Amino acid sequence: MTKSRGKRKAIGSESGRKVPKLQGKSGDTVQSASLKQDIQQNNKMERVKPEMNEERKGNAIGAKRIPCSTELTAENCVEKLRVMTQLSAVERSKHLPGVLSKLQSFISAIDETKQMLVLKIVVLWASLSAEHNDSLSVYDCFYKRTRQMIDSMSDSHPERRVKLGLGRLNNSLHTILNKSETGSSDDTNTTFLRSYQLLIWRVDTMDPSERGKHIPEVLSSLKSEMLRNDQLWTKANAKVAEDLVKALRTVRLWAEANPDETIFRLFGDLVEHMRALIEKIWNFSKKVRMYSEMQSFMRIGGKISSGSGQVQAERLLETVKQLDGQSATSAIDRCIFLFGDVALRPGSNWNPRQDPTVTKCYDCLMKSLSSQDFLKRMKREGFSELGQRQRTNIMEKLMGIRATSYFAFT
Known part of the structure; x- marks a missing residue:
């Protein structure tokens, strides 16, 4: 690594002038001559990987002074840790022993907001270190100290x-x-944070005013994750879907805190990918959470359908009339979420929950859900009776019959 850094300096100094700025696909300014070669070699990639971003930011830190442990205090810790997050994993590792030791001395004395940020940053560092196969023993004492504090x-x-x-x-x-x-690792239950998670965690540790410019890159990484192998969304990997929903919610909260119409339009573009993913996810509760988040994306992205709600309800009724005890669980789930599109539809002159067509849709779906044939079919497909109750509860919630539910639609 030392030789590599030296070589980079030589490249930048041979001509006696500054390396010209390049524009990467992510829209960020690239200031390293060696990175130009990386981009040319990876010009078919959808976006720059988080670990490449890490090297770029480490090289571009420029005049910012790298904090040492003696400068770290309870008052400035978040600001100093954010500076360290911009370093490469190799450069940051030189400062970790002193910085983590200093953090242990005052973490219990800082307020809860700072505690959350500090822990989030340290988890991010550990993930990045693991990606670079660095030793993680330096984090052990910090983990044990925070465990004592939490207990x-x-x-x-x-x-x-x-x-x-x-x-x-x-x-x-x-x-x-x-x-x-x-040393365990596999593709479905990844050892460390996935690439999109590393990117989101990095941006989440930034000052809120700096996040907006990174949201397009983050949304692109989320889209790539949704298009991954269908095997990721099976029964055994429910946590993969859960993590993705949490990530989507985090990014949405960033955007809502700093409204920007350009960013909101990008959210609308992601809606169809979310809808397609709902079809792939096996776990029904995770489907519901993804659907709920999709509704929020539709709202802020301006993607609420402008067509007639009545027409939409009539089309749905024709579909649900064809359901029977032999219908696959996925077909009924699809109808439940289409019913949600109708029942949650905003309108000043139309109340879907009092519309006769919507009521018929509800009755048909509830009849299918309560049939013994459907219950037997669910069991054959690997679902439990809890799955039937979950679907019934959702229908009652959507129709306004159930005032509260385990699931919440926004």
Whole structure:
């Protein structure tokens, strides 16, 4: 690695002038001559990988002074850690022992918002280090110290919410450390954070005012993830879908906090990919969460259908009339979500829940869901009776019969 960095300096200094700025596909400015070669070699890729971004940002840190552990305080820790996040994994590793040791000394004294950010940044670092096959033993003491801090926190409300959030982050760190130690890896239950997650975690650690320019690249990475192998969305990999929904929600919250019509249009472009993915996901509760998030994307992306709700309901009725006990579970699920499109449709002069056609759609679907033939079919397909209750609850929620539900549509 040392020779490689030296070679880069030589390339940039031979001509005695600055390396011209290049424009990468992600829209970010590239300031490294060696990166130009990387981009030419990877010009067929949809976007620059997060680890390549890491090298780029590490080289472009320029005049910013790299923080050392003696400068780190409870007051400036988030700002200093953000600077370190811009370094390459190799460069950052030189500072980790001192910085993590200093963090341990005051992490219990900082407020909960800072604690969350600090832990999120450290988990990101560990993931990036693991991707580079670096030793993760330096994180062990930090994990144990934060574990002690979390265990000592009260279970009373609202501190319980904070405790659970910190616990999930620290468990993520523990998982990374354990899996790196055992060397386990496979494509469906990935050892470390997936590429899109690394990118989102990196952007999430930035100052909110800086996130907007990275959202197009993030949305592109999410689209690529949705187009991945169908085997990712099977029963055994429910967490893959859950992680994706969480990522989509995180990015949506960024955009809603700093409204931008250009970004909102990009959200609308992602809706059809989300709808197609709902068909692939095996776990029904994950389907519902993806559908709920899709509704939010449709709202802020301006993708709510402008056609007649009545016509949409009539088309759906023709479809649900064809359902019977032999219909595949996926066919009934598709009708449930189409029913959701109708029932949740905004309109000033039309109340879908009081429309006779919508009511007939509801009755037909509920009849199919409650039939013994459907229950037997679900069991043959590997679903439990809980799956039938989940679908019934969703229908009641959509129709306004059930005031509260485990699932919430936004």
